[in-house]
Amino acid sequence: MxxxxxxxxxxxxxxxxxxxxxxxxxxxxxxxxxxxxxxxxxxxxxxxxxxxxxxxxxxxxxxxxxxxxxxxxxxxxxxxxxxxxxxxxxxxxxxxxxxxxxxxxxxxxxxxxxxxxxxxxxxxxxxxxxxxxxxxxxxxxxxxxxxxxxxxxxxxxxxxxxxxxxxxxxxxxLPPRELSAGLAEVFKYGLIGDAGFFDWCEAQAAALMARDADALIHAVRRSCEMKADIVGQDEKEQGVRALLNLGHTFGHAIEAGLGFGVWLHGEAVAAGMLLAADLAAQLGRQSAGELDRIEALLAAVQLPVRAPDLGLDAWLSLMGHDKKVDGGHLRFVVPDGIGRASVESDVDADALARVLGGRFIAR
Missing domain, CATH: 3.40.50.1970 (Rossmann fold)
Incomplete structure (x- = not known):
């Protein structure tokens, strides 16, 4: 233990x-x-x-x-x-x-x-x-x-x-779909703060899907270590804890827009992380190669790599109800390359529109 x-x-x-x-x-x-x-x-x-x-x-x-x-x-x-x-x-x-x-x-x-x-x-x-x-x-x-x-x-x-x-x-x-959904949150920790852990997830994706005990224990341990450290610094989400919301602004809109339970939370977060990474690329903070790595890892564990097409107005309305709205402004956690992330609260409307009509939206 x-x-x-x-x-x-x-x-x-x-x-x-x-x-x-x-x-x-x-x-x-x-x-x-x-x-x-x-x-x-x-x-x-x-x-x-x-x-x-x-x-x-x-x-x-x-x-x-x-x-x-x-x-x-x-x-x-x-x-x-x-x-x-x-x-x-x-x-x-x-x-x-x-x-x-x-x-x-x-x-x-x-x-x-x-x-x-x-x-x-x-x-x-x-x-x-x-x-x-x-x-x-x-x-x-x-x-x-x-x-x-x-x-x-x-x-x-x-x-x-x-x-x-x-x-x-x-x-x-655990049903396979639920296992995959959980892996979305595991990968999140690598994206926001540990590039080496993201590398490990890429190498161990098949073992994780096969429920290898050692791989799962390491995944749970490293995820909990990172979350415990972040929450210990910022219990009430006034600062660094917001980074744990990578993909969640988009993901929560997917869940509410489709109806709660249609997509699992982890599935919505996976698609949301890709949209956040695409937004980072639009802002010049993420390379095309890093974006491709994120998509490939999610696809390898059978997670969605395309978000539903809710329509721009619906996306904006649903995200406007998100808990992370501050002073009427949408806030997004965006990856600054793999292993780093930051909160972006003044997103260019044209960049956001391109993301919500772009390659990671299902047609």
């Missing part, structure tokens, strides 16, 4: 990475729970696979549990589904010290964290991510939210977990 620490001014928590950790969950969680009671939040896809094992592990550690099983999918990341968590907390007479445990992917993790932030003005929670995307990104850093029909993750809170338990063995049951 590998353990990383995320350190913030007012809290510190471990990120455990390895195989077979689900059956050790009780042992690993017990020291960080303020009372031996927990509500496990999961969904109807994950529950048949892993809920009983998690319940058994927590019971063996003396932790009493209840479970609530949510409908699966991004389309259910809303107030109505969130209320199912509150209903379960009320039914079990949960207290402020009762821990919420997220067993699932990014949707479950985001909703569980947001519910914990709201429950009696703040309850502890733990992340047990079951998808690659959640293990490398959404489970770490304390961003929690639900969607609004006009925009993704518009309603939420910064609320840090007490512990993250990333069991690589849970990825064995």
């Amino acid at each position: 590998i353990t990383l620490d995320l350190t913030l001014p007012d809290c510190r928590y471990p990120i455990h990475i390895g195989r077979g950790l689900l059956d050790r969950a009780g042992e690993l969680m017990a020291p960080v729970l303020p009372q031996p009671r927990a509500l496990i939040v999961t969904n109807d896809v994950v529950a048949p696979l892993y809920l009983a094992r998690l319940e058994a592990s927590l019971a063996a550690a003396g932790i009493q549990t209840r479970a609530v099983v949510l409908p699966d999918g991004e389309s259910h990341k809303d107030w109505q589904t969130l209320n199912l968590i509150f209903d379960a907390l009320i039914d079990m007479r949960a207290e402020r010290k009762t821990t919420l445990v997220a067993l699932g992917g990014g949707v479950v993790g985001d909703m569980t964290g947001f519910a914990a932030a709201c429950w009696q003005r703040g309850a502890p929670f733990v992340q047990v991510p079951t998808t690659l995307l959640a293990q490398v990104d959404s489970s770490v850093g304390g961003k929690t939210a639900i969607n609004h029909p006009a925009g993704k993750n518009m309603i939420g809170a910064f609320w840090q977990p007490r512990l993250v338990l990333a069991d690589i063995a849970l990825l064995d049951s």
